[in-house]
Amino acid sequence: MGLDFAVEKIESVTLERPEALAGHALMSPYVWGLEGGGFGMLLRVVPPADAAQFHTGSIWYAQSPDGLHFTLDAAPVLAPEAGQMDVGGCEDPTLVFDGDRVLVYYTGVDADHSTGRLMLASGPDVHHLAKQGVALASSKTAGNTKEATIDRTTDGGWRLFYEYAHADASRIGVAIGDGACGPWHEQPHPFTVREKAWDSWHLSTGPLLTADKERPVMFYNGATRDARWRIGWIVFDAEYSRVVDRCIEPLIAPPPQPERAMADIAFAASVIAHGDTAILYYSVADARLARAHIRPFRF
Numbered sequence: 001m002g003l004d005f006a007v008e009k010i011e012s013v014t015l016e017r018p019e020a021l022a023g024h025a026l027m028s029p030y031v032w033g034l035e036g037g038g039f040g041m042l043l044r045v046v047p048p049a050d051a052a053q054f055h056t057g058s059i060w061y062a063q064s065p066d067g068l069h070f071t072l073d074a075a076p077v078l079a080p081e082a083g084q085m086d087v088g089g090c091e092d093p094t095l096v097f098d099g100d101r102v103l104v105y106y107t108g109v110d111a112d113h114s115t116g117r118l119m120l121a122s123g124p125d126v127h128h129l130a131k132q133g134v135a136l137a138s139s140k141t142a143g144n145t146k147e148a149t150i151d152r153t154t155d156g157g158w159r160l161f162y163e164y165a166h167a168d169a170s171r172i173g174v175a176i177g178d179g180a181c182g183p184w185h186e187q188p189h190p191f192t193v194r195e196k197a198w199d200s201w202h203l204s205t206g207p208l209l210t211a212d213k214e215r216p217v218m219f220y221n222g223a224t225r226d227a228r229w230r231i232g233w234i235v236f237d238a239e240y241s242r243v244v245d246r247c248i249e250p251l252i253a254p255p256p257q258p259e260r261a262m263a264d265i266a267f268a269a270s271v272i273a274h275g276d277t278a279i280l281y282y283s284v285a286d287a288r289l290a291r292a293h294i295r296p297f298r299f
Contacts, residue, residue: 002245002298003215003235003245003296003297003298004247004296004297004298005233005247005251005294005295005296005297006294006295006297007251007252007292007293007294008277008293008294008295009292009293010252010290010291010292010293011068011290011291011292011293012288012289012290013029013068013069013070013281013288013289013290013291014068014069014070015043015062015070015071015072015289016069016070016071016072017072018072018074021045021072023048024045024046024047024048025045025046025048025286025287025288026043026044026045026046026283026287026288026289027043027044027045027046027057027091027267027269027283027286027287027289028042028043028044028091028092028093028267028269028283029041029042029043029269029270029281029282029283029289030042030043030093030094030095030269030270030281031067031269031270031272031281031291032095032270032272033272034063037065038063038064038065038066039063039064039065039066039067039070040061040062040063040064040126041061041062041063041064041070041281042059042060042061042077042093042095042104042126043059043060043062043093043289044057044058044059044060044090044091044092044093045057045058045059045060045072045076046089046286055080055087055088055089055109055113056088056089056091056109056113057089057090057091058076058078058079058080058089058090059076059077059078059079059090059091059093059104059106060072060073060075060076060077061073061077061126061127067272067279067291068291073127076090077104077126077127077129078090078093078104078106078121078129078131080109081131084108084131085108085110085117085119085133085134086106086108086109086119086131087109087110087111088108088109088110088111088112088113089107089108089109089113090106090107090108090109091106091107091109091116091146092105092106092107092146092147092148093105093106094106094147094148094149094150095126096150096180098122098179098180098181100124101122101123101124102122102123102124102125102126102129103120103121103122103180103181104120104121104122104126104129105118105119105120105135105148105150106118106119106120106121106148107119107145107146107147108134115138115143115144116144116145116146117134117136117137117138117144117145117146118134118135118136118137118145118146118148118162119131119132119133119134119135120132120133120134120135120181122181132181135148135181135182135184136148136160136162136175136182136184138164139186142164142165142166142171142173142186143164143165143166144163144164144165145162145163145164145173146162146163146164147162147163147204147205148160148161148162148205149161149162149205149206149207149208149218150180151208151210151216151240152180153213153238153239153240154213154214154238154239155239157176157177157178157239158176158177158178158179158180158182159174159175159176159177159240160174160175160176160177160182160184161173161174161190161205161208161218162174162175162205163203163204163205169193169201169202169225170202170203170204170223171189171192171193171202171203172189172190172191172203172204172205172220173186173187173189173190174186174187174189174190174240175187190236190240190243191203191234191243191246193222197222198222198223198224198228198230198232198249198250199220199222199223199230199232199250200222200224200225201223201224201225202221202222202223202224202225202227202229203220203221203222203223204220204221204222204229204267205218205220205221206218206219206220206221206231206268206269207219207268207269207270207271207280208271209271209273209278211273211278213238214237214238215235215236215237215238215244216235216236216238216240217233217234217235217236217296218233218234218236219231219232219233219251219268219271219280220232220233220234220268221266221267221268222250227264227265228264228265229254229264229265229266229267230250230251230252230253230254230266231250231251231252231253231266231267231268231280231282232246232247232249232250232251233246233247233251234246234247251294252266252268252280252282252292253266254266254284254285255284257285263285263286263287264285265283265284265285265286266282266283266284267282267283267286268280268281268282269281269282269283274293276295276296277293277294277295277296278293278294278295278296279291279292279293279294280292280294
């Protein structure tokens with residue numbers, strides 16, 4: 001039996017924010033349901049390139065009653081710090097609940113914005129996070145570790161998917177850990193690019209839909225060599241040891257841009273199971289937020 005997904009509806013996600021953040025780009029929306037109702041979101045907020053103190057982003061918290069219209073806090077929950085490995089920017093938040101604490105994996109960018117590494121913060125809630133340092137360092141063959149996606153498998157182990165840079169391209173790696181904080185042990189890459197396809201050059205992690213733990217689905221990000229990013233899907237077995245199915249064409253592409261040189265990007269960040277459907281949150285053109293209602297079907 002085959003699997004496919006259909007996009008039923010796409011909506012713009014709105015954000016009420018302080019006036020000082022007008023003109024800032026919005027990216028990497030990590031959304032989850034809150035106890036008692038409503039939704040929380042961690043996102044990357046990026047100042048304009050001509051800002052007096054430019055960095056590649058800080059991480060903010062926003063809240064919403066309906067998952068569509070959010071209100072941003074007055075200050076970031078994670079921000080670049082002088083003298084630290086994230087002085088150039090804090091990007092790509094991923095939230096993990098671990099007992100009575102929350103973990104936030106994020107990308108810390110160095111001072112000259114040339115190198116990133118996967119970092120970790122933790123605390124009792126998103127408003128009281130303490131930075132814990134590097135979660136997964138770069139190696140000689142895997143640079144710029146970033147974009148964490150984490151799941152606990154049916155056997156109790158943990159899997160960390162991440163993006164890394166190799167030979168002028170982005171790839172997806174996976175590591176195994178005994179706990180939500182690792183330590184992480186790198187494994188062979190879970191899947192790779194496909195020649196002459198929409199995901200022929202770059203790959204980046206996306207969120208996991210785990211309503212069926214025996215067949216988890218990743219909505220991953222792929223691109224051609226000129227970085228025209230689209231969102232696709234891939235299905236794994238329960239332990240992420242092999243690929244069960246994979247899309248042929250992208251599930252979501254960005255709307256056409258008026259000029260070819262403009263950012264041509266749709267980039268998945270989080271997904272929420274919603275009955276028989278899923279709601280996928282993503283960024284468009286590295287500037288604004290959207291969500292798609294997705295229905296799986298078998299044939």
